[in-house]
Amino acid sequence: MKQKKGGVNVFITMLGVGNGFSRGVHNNNALVECNGEKTMIDCGITAWESLEQLGQKRENVHSIFVTHLHFDHAGGLEEAALYSRYISHQRIRLIVPAPMKQDLWDHCLCGSLLNPEGGCHALEDYFDVEAPEEGEPFALCGGVSAVWFPTKHVPGKFSCGVLAENHFAFTSDMQCDPPLMQRLLQARVRVILHDCQMENQAPTHASYQEILAYPQLVKDKLLLMHHGLLVPPKDTQLRFAIQHQRMDLDSDETERGAYAETELVQKTISYMKQRQRAEKTGHDWYHTKRVYDTAMRLAQVSPEQPNLQTVALAALLHDIDDWKFNDGNEEAGPQAAASWLSSCGASQNLIEDVTNIIRDLSFKGMGEIKPMSSIEGKIVQDADRLDAIGAIGIARTFATGAAFGNYLLDPELPPRRALRRDEYADRNVPSTTLNHFYEKLLNLVSLMNTKEAQAEAVGRQQYMISYLQKLFAECSMTDGIHQQLLEDYCKN
Helix, strand or coil, X not given: CCCCCCCCCCEEEECCCECCCCCCCCECCEEEEECCEEEEECCCCCHHHHHHHCCCCHHHCCEEECCCCCHHHHCCHHHHHHHHHHHXXXXXXXXXXXXXXXXXXXXXXXXXXXXXXXXECCHHHCEEEECCCCCCCEEEECCEEXXXXXXXXXXXXXXXXXXXXXXXXXXXXXXXXXXXXHHHHHCCCCEEEEECXXXXXXXXXXXXXXXXXXXXXXXXXXXXXXXXXXXXCCCCCCCECCCCCEEECCCCCCCCCCCCCCHHHHHHHHHHHHHCCCCCCCCCHHHHHHHHHHHHHHHHCCCCCCCHHHHHHHHHHCCCCCHHHCCCCCCHHHHHHHHHHHHCCCCHHHHHHHHHHHHHHXXXXXXXXXXXXXXXXXXXXXXXXXXXXXXXXXXXXXXXXXXXXXXXXXXXXXXXXXXXXXXXXXXXXXXEHHHHHHHCHHHHHHHCCCHHHHHHHHHHHHHHHHHHHHHHHHCCCCCCHHHHHHHHHHHC
């Protein structure tokens, strides 16, 4: 994205949008990016895992700002300290409000990090520490300055938010505070990332109902976080921040409720678009883009809360060096995907998750059905199979059949059933494009993994059946084996 005239682009990726007790949703922490620098706002117990899932390297985090001492906001600092001192040997800049600095050491980190024999007596032995006072500007990230402001959270305990010029305000955990919102409006801030407790209303957190009572001018600025929802509700007048969503908060184009691609996903989109430019078998970039779009749609409504990054990357890379075009080599695709992701600095866990999906994704005959083990794999597999049926499936089938040199149809050549992998892949056995409907396409509706995909597949299946009935009528094939088999599918 081009830098705006007279300013900079500040990006925020929500590392998590949940509390310390959320499952499947990481702690409410954020990653700020500007001019090549990266700063964490808070570092909870799930922060580093979330960063890894995004394909980000922890060594590229330059600074950490801490809003308060609860474990879902400061519980990852011990790991940061030990990793930087003993593994990366790269000191992290730690920005901690002056009133909280001593408590951070005395009550959070001293018990584990105090090591007199190793020369470790204070925060400064692990971090480059800055302790700004209230109202004192400090460098947040990439030339963007900020100030911290006190917030109402737990009575008697320090808590604060951070205001990054007019780009954004991040409240962290706080009670409903209308006067504070008015002050942020006066600061002409573009976006307010606001605490929002959706369930188990607590006096220490702003509730959704309380936030609804804010003036409309305030609500227009809000992005709700800490809500603990992987997929935010769509029937609401308020906007919700989304875990792993990378947002340009200075852009008017930030989409409401849409999945925003991470940097790694954006790179992979460009890579696959170029790589598949000359593909003419129906396994082209536009097929990949449809699978990606469908997979993200299925993922965002899934009750099992899949990892969106894994879904996105597996969908984009699912046809890279497909075994059907590589002499049956089933490891060609996983190896190519692993090579690409590794070159982008993706974590080993992410690479393994994606390649395992690619390895088991492809249809290899009704005699070789192997269930997917992960929800991410099930979603991508469903998206791929949906694109194999219906109107687009018919078009792709004839394109692929032509590329493989198959006959269009032969009324006297019956379809093969329950094929093993070696039989399904054998190009020396005479076959037709028409028979492919029976050997694969008409069976896919029964193989869908998710309820949403199953419902969509039924309609696409009916379209294919109607098409084949019309085809048989025009080709005088109304009493042959193909028509008889089609009637069986109609009954089911």
